[in-house]
Amino acid sequence: MVHVSIKLYVNETYPAFSLRIIGSPAVNLLVTDSSGTLLNFDLEDANLTVYTLGVSEVYVEYDTMNLTHKEGIVWSFAVDSPVRFRVILPWNATVVELSDAPLTVTTLQDDRIMLEMPEGSQNVSYVIPPGVTDLRYEALTAIAKAQEAILKAKAEGRIEGLEDAERLLTEARDSYERGDYLEAKQMALEAYDAAEKAKQPLTQMFTRYATWIMGVGVLTVVAAAVVLRIRRRRIERIFRRHPWLDEDEKNVLKILWIKGGAAFESDIRESLELPKTTVWRIVKKLESEGLVEIEKVQGRNYVRLRA
Template sequence: MAVEYGSRLKFIAPFALMALMLTLLPVSAQYGVSSMVLHVYEDGYVRVDLSIVPDNYTSQVEVPLLGEHVENVIVTDEGGNPLDFSEEHGKLVIYTGMSSLVNVSYYTPDLTSKAGIVWTLNVSSEVPFTVVLPQNAVVVDLSDIPEEIAGNSITMPPGNQSISYTITGIGTSPQAPGESEGSPNVYALMAVLLLAGGLVGLTYAFRRKSTGFDREMPTREEFEGKLANLDLNDDEKRALLYLFDRGGKASQAEVREAIGLPKTTAWRMFKRLERKGLVKILKGKKENWVELRF
């Protein structure tokens, strides 16, 4: 009897193990990261844009959040349709359904810190990621050799990475520790120079106010390069390029007709672009207008 019972156990054990693995499969479902882009703002907030590709037959994935405090979480499929998700213990549980691509976007203040005039972005990632710094940022230190640098966009390799930078602008700084009252204040000299340059810049900005850009308009090639670093679908890129060609501002109806989108689809697209901080929707008496914001 003992031999017969042991034989049955040997026969049943593999099936029991297989059943256990199938039970655990949804919990350990995997995905691949298509891209991760971090847009850094002057106030230290960071917008995380993550695109992932769920494995075949996966209906649920768990995506770790990069910050403890997150805001305005948006999860959509490859067509821009919203997906169900929940936030649990520092991660997003996303119900992917039949989606072949999942786009995640959220804001967090937890990735940056400031010491004096120097900001530092700290990120731990298992995949390469791209950081888009503010236009007026000056990099002062990097933890590793970047994989690519294009303007204010830096692609870093996997690992525990940091980027230190300063924001050029008008401001005052307290006296540094150990600095005597009679010694020259470097920050004060910088402020004077920036003030002089800022007055010239303000005059130029007022002359360009009607274009919809707050700074000098880049070339079309430079603008296309910026779009290539963003997680956008073809319709969104075409809409932004159309706005660029129109001087940075156009009516929603004009853009919609130019790229051939139905009214409802275009409305959702403009809302997505506004949430990402790429455009601003201006309400008019008869129709809404769209203005580039980057």
């Protein structure tokens, strides 16, 4: 899978412009202006038309599986580009063949290699050490499992000790970004254990002050418990009726449930630590399934669970 990012300068007096998508078909397609506002577009086969009146900069991002292929242990990235471009190789990758000499070679802060290649038909071949790919998958799986455990603990009110789990998960993500998949996996497993051991502090507090709760206070606690139970049944009912939802989609719905049924899309991204394109794609899919509705509030997407 290759993630493609394109930055374009356009004439803001033109109502639209078109370009051909490299590596079509494109998935997770996202088109925004320089402020991050989503732009309307039409995609037909590999032809992308973006409506840009009043916009001078356009950012296009998408994923594709049609720019790389593998023969034996050698991966190859091939593209015919009308302009010079940059390629960021996977972690620990070693270049074994280039169609042309790169214009520049840069080592990024996370130790990945970035090549700037000239325009034209270009090919970059590289190898990844044995075991790195499998370990990377194991680290990703462990991180996802830890994230699920943390969300579950929050939903159940088990927040005592959860700070350690969140800290370990952050360290796991940082290690993954650096390409240290072994450490990322270990940190994620520790985060999972910490989340599983998190306790509900309100239990002791309720016991300690139970004799103080009288009259309206009792009714308030009971009412809150009933509301929480109803909301929990609601989210569980959604999962039963839509068994095809993947974990990321379920997590978005859980965040909405935790936040009382609605949240800004940016808050969902921060809670799940997912890329902007991923959350936008998930929310649009959930909207098409009739599970959420989206409205604009001060120029931001406000996502609400549908009744």
